[in-house]
Amino acid sequence: MALAGIRVIELAGLAPAPFCGMILADFGASVIRVDRTKAAMALDTQARGKRSVALNLKTPEGVGILKKLCVQSDVVLEPYRKGVMEKLGLGPEKLLKENPGLIYARLTGYGQSGPYATAAGHDINYLAMSGLLSRLGRHGDKPYSPLNLVADFAGGGLTCAFGIVLALLERTRSGQGQVIDASMVEGAAYVGSFIWKSRAIGMWERGRGQNMLDSGAPFYDTYRTADGKHVAVGAIEPQFYLQLLRGLGLDATDLPPQMSPDGWPELRRVFEGCFATKTQAEWSQIFDGTDACVTPVLSFDQVSSHPHNKERGSFVRDPGEEESPRPAPVLSRTPADPCLDRDPRIGQHTREVLEEYGFKSHDVERLLAAGAIEHNVPEAKL
Numbered sequence: 096m097a098l099a100g101i102r103v104i105e106l107a108g109l110a111p112a113p114f115c116g117m118i119l120a121d122f123g124a125s126v127i128r129v130d131r132t133k134a135a136m137a138l139d140t141q142a143r144g145k146r147s148v149a150l151n152l153k154t155p156e157g158v159g160i161l162k163k164l165c166v167q168s169d170v171v172l173e174p175y176r177k178g179v180m181e182k183l184g185l186g187p188e189k190l191l192k193e194n195p196g197l198i199y200a201r202l203t204g205y206g207q208s209g210p211y212a213t214a215a216g217h218d219i220n221y222l223a224m225s226g227l228l229s230r231l232g233r234h235g236d237k238p239y240s241p242l243n244l245v246a247d248f249a250g251g252g253l254t255c256a257f258g259i260v261l262a263l264l265e266r267t268r269s270g271q272g273q274v275i276d277a278s279m280v281e282g283a284a285y286v287g288s289f290i291w292k293s294r295a296i297g298m299w300e301r302g303r304g305q306n307m308l309d310s311g312a313p314f315y316d317t318y319r320t321a322d323g324k325h326v327a328v329g330a331i332e333p334q335f336y337l338q339l340l341r342g343l344g345l346d347a348t349d350l351p352p353q354m355s356p357d358g359w360p361e362l363r364r365v366f367e368g369c370f371a372t373k374t375q376a377e378w379s380q381i382f383d384g385t386d387a388c389v390t391p392v393l394s395f396d397q398v399s400s401h402p403h404n405k406e407r408g409s410f411v412r413d414p415g416e417e418e419s420p421r422p423a424p425v426l427s428r429t430p431a432d433p434c435l436d437r438d439p440r441i442g443q444h445t446r447e448v449l450e451e452y453g454f455k456s457h458d459v460e461r462l463l464a465a466g467a468i469e470h471n472v473p474e475a476k477l
């Protein structure tokens with residue numbers, strides 16, 4: 096796999112850093128998640144392919160172990176509030192001095208500088224600060240946050256993983272590591288570059304929810320079908336729009352012009368009436384194989400059995416029969432090979448990892464007895 100041989104230390108976080116770590120693990124990196132001792136439960140639902148060590152960073156021994164793990168690794172990924180790592184004596188200056196090749200990725204909401212740098216926050220706050228949230232939502236309604244996808248995952252975890260891969264690539268030339276300051280505000284805004292830059296061509300002149308791509312246009316929206324399900328319509332170009340009308344049994348000459356916002360309320364009423372007359376499956380039969388850009392809005396239950404996704408194997412099943420998306424994109428020679436084992440328990444690999452990083456087994460016993468580390472044996476499987 097593309098990242099085989101890369102050693103990553105991921106300090107356990109809430110959602111964006113775990114996703115970043117999972118991407119690296121899916122593509123072959125050895126990812127060790129550093130968990131707290133005495134944790135009631137693992138909150139990391141994106142632990143695929145990772146190993147877990149449990150360290151108590153409130154003890155000098157725990158901090159010493161983390162330092163040893165970091166200086167022998169390629170990447171450290173930390174999701175804490177600005178200043179937490181420095182307080183532990185594990186700031187980038189110190190670690191890069193000991194390991195000049197280290198890539199030190201800091202994934203935060205507001206970045207490492209500025210008046211908000213130390214403030215608590217979550218996806219919705221970062222999205223708000225990126226400017227994008229002000230553009231999301233239906234006409235007449237307040238701004239709407241589309242799950243925690245944009246800041247936490249697209250602008251956060253994924254962007255940070257991209258930064259790590261760039262730094263790894265650059266290190267092959269310079270031999271040097273570097274610090275990555277991944278701010279989710281900036282990552283989200285960057286992901287939204289199209290929105291920012293397409294203002295110049297007048298794409299966002301109208302208010303929220305009144306433009307072509309923000310649910311303003313009837314040819315770019317979802318519609319309820321006779322069985323209470325939905326279809327998604329994305330028929331922008333005139334030739335595709337004509338196919339949409341054909342499938343709906345409508346004649347363009349009886350309707351307001353496609354690109355005239357004044358006629359959009361009337362057009363939407365007509366489309367709503369049409370889509371409500373058939374089930375989702377019936378619409379799929381009509382539109383599949385055409386360029387009308389109409390697709391079913393699939394539920395999680397439907398998604399993996401849809402013939403397209405099924406043929407490509409777009410979803411994988413873990414041994415607990417839970418489905419999840421397979422890693423993307425697909426590389427032709429070195430594709431990701433997601434680990435299908437159950438997620439690690441907190442501290443499941445403490446002993447194994449510490450010995451791998453040069454600790455003697457009697458040291459491990461001493462650290463266990465001192466409460467600086469925890470080792471949890473997985474429950475036996477039948």
Ligand SMILES: CCCCCCCCCCCC[C@H](C)C(=O)SCCNC(=O)CCNC(=O)[C@H](O)C(C)(C)COP(=O)(O)OP(=O)(O)OC[C@H]1O[C@@H](n2cnc3c(N)ncnc32)[C@H](O)[C@@H]1OP(=O)(O)O
Nearest residue numbers: 109110130131151152153174175176203204215216217218
């Ligand atoms: C009942 C509650 C249930 C909660 C269920 C949660 C279910 C999951 C849901 C996921 C929701 C996802 C949401 C929508 C998100 O947006 S997640 C994104 C959150 N934001 C970020 O990640 C940005 C960067 N991080 C941060 O800003 C902050 O970490 C935070 C998220 C606001 C949390 O702040 P806070 O809890 O005060 O932690 P921090 O200031 O970072 O300090 C961490 C302290 O913990 C310590 N620590 C760390 N590891 C260990 C360890 N192994 N052993 C012992 N201690 C440990 C650190 O040393 C630090 O301690 P101290 O410096 O405070 O003394």
